[in-house]
Amino acid sequence: MWKELQEWLKQDLTIQELKAKAKELGLSVRKQMTKADVRRLLERYIERAKLSEPESVESISSATSQMQESTDQSQQLPPKEDITIPDSYKKDKLVAMPINPQWMYFYWDLSDANASLIKSSNISKVVLRVYDITYIEFNGTNAHRTFEIGIDVLGIRNYYLNVPVPGAHYLGEIGYYDVDGRYIPLLRSNLCMMPTSSPSQSTRERWLDLRKHRRIVMPASGMLTPVIERVAGSVQGLESLFRTSNAGSFSFARLSGKGM
């Protein structure tokens, strides 16, 4: 294409013709440009076109950190921005998050003091504990159940945990056993309420009459409509249960035109 353009430029052209061509190519043409200016713009375009064969163009999933070649000569591209972020904030923190009724997630961060404490010779084993404290005031010893797993809290920074009871309230704790076998807690997480995955067993129903502003409580009558619940399944094993086809937000990802 640039060859054609080069040939075309050899003619005696009016400024209108030149500007029209430049615009057609997507170059930014300003009003005050002279005929020579526009010619130069087009010549520069040819120079660049010679350099960039279509096959050699890099794929651009553009990103804020990544510069794009622009045909617009008048525009200065912004400088590349440093987006290096820390991998720790040196704060003691254990955070629990629910993923689905069976899985919960923990991540943690440690202060320098606790990081060096964990390395000390006084410690025989570091663990992640999970207490089931559904509907109780936890005092450290009255959990319904307590689970424990040995973890290298300095080597890894997060953990996915399969838990037994949907709808339960779990509390996480990082602690260690000292050389005498005593358990010492270090960090405690927020309370994590797991999603439920089955219909309620409650025997009552509550209603609100909006006109009379009256509440009514009555024995449960159950659901009138039959329900077909979804169930996870796979022919390939657990890995593919984490796939992402859904009824939900899919379409804008396709707006990139790349498909899924």
Next chain:
Amino acid sequence: MPRGQIMLVLHAHLPYVHHPEYTFFLEEQWLFEAITETYIPILRMFRNLEKDKVPAKLTMSITPPLMEMLANTDLQYKYEKRLEKLIELSKKEVQRTERENPTKHKMAQYYLSEFEDTLYIFKDVYQRNILNGFKEYMSKGYIDIITCNATHGYLPFMEQYPQAIRAQLEQAVKTYERHMGVKPRGIWLAECAYFPGLDKYLAEYSLEYFFVDSHGLWYADERPKYGVYRPVITPNNVFAFARDPESSEQVWSAQIGYPGDSRYREFYRDIGFDREYDYIRPYIDPSGVRTNTGIKYHKITSKETPLDGKDFYDVDDAKGVAHEHARDFLRKKESQVEYLLNIFEGLEPIVVAPFDAELFGHWWYEGPLFLEYFMREAANSQKLRVVRACDVADWIEKVQILTPAASSWGANGYNEVWLNGTNDWIYLHLHEMVERMTDMAKRYVEEKDPLKVRVLNQMVRELLLAQSSDWAFIMTTRTSVDYAVNRTKTHIKRFLDLYDMLNSGNIDVGELQRLEYVDDIFPDADYKMYLKI
């Protein structure tokens, strides 16, 4: 005679993508494609229905970032340029296809007139801000426009930070009011993500209703007597509507859904990829990478047909199909509500069918036409009437009190799309940012120095932008991962830099100005939102 009711809900959302420092940015095309293919066609539908005096009722969320982008003059200007280029290309196509094939030629002419009409609606009718159009049809009673979390933040992952939830809601309500002139009555929770207790915050912002996925009601604290076919009210007096699984399946399922019909337009054949490079070069990405233009000449033909074996698309055939599908959908909905009316002993069932708005038009090209035909057909139905969420909130007299269960409309119904091995690293940072923002809000609660206030408010913008659930979603679906990762890191880094500036007392005004320019969402952002713990 009692009739069943159907509520169609479209969720219109795109993450905030605006790069004023670039004249062309690939990801800004998401918005431009959605305006041309979805948002303006929906407005065109209302214009057609109004002209023919057909009553129509739609519920639609337009998210705060989308509102901010639609009202942004730089994006409006870029969109207009893009559309003008497309019209220029269409004109060339009209000439070219004359020699190629009569169906192609007909379609080229069709595209040219569609794009010219789109430009007319954009520029002349709505003065480049199509929110004016949505406002118009809201005031005429056609649409109930509701809001959404400020930046589509995933609220279940903010449960331990009430102030972060409140900021997402407060900014949502403020942004809606700034653009629409009234307060929103309802909210679409981003990703339909709910957890027990969230209703309390919704009530604080006078939001009257929200939506959950089906199992949000099925697994609620008490059994919903009418399943998902009547709204419930939470203990904090907010209505919850639940998604009907049947309607979604009928419309959108890959196997049995309407959009897969062989006579509909094929998404993946676009002249941006089909035409020779030299010819198409000025109309694709300026870097030279081929992109979609929106001009597509092929139909699906059959799912088994390879892309290069597709037949030519004829929009008139497709219109017939869309009409047929609209009638079919209406018949299915009529028989569904008849069945429900029967088991509900005459109480009117309410079927709620929510969809991503961008499914209609962008992905399913004939979708807006389908909607229009559905509204026309439904207007004459004796068994069914179309309602908006606000209508139900106004009419309903007796309602069951429930707390819906934690749920979302993502894959498998919970949180795993937004928390898995591809994106779990973001939460350390997002939570840290909330904590620092809160500390700063407390420390500078009485701050009078306008420069410091600007730094604090820019921190709010960076935090809210980083919280968009879109980034985690893209990392999971592996579509534009680099962009999503970079956007997340960029907002974290900018936030931390601003934090350091404030802490050290060395405020770099030039840098602050630059950040206000490149992350220019929410001019009314207020750091004091984070005092509401």
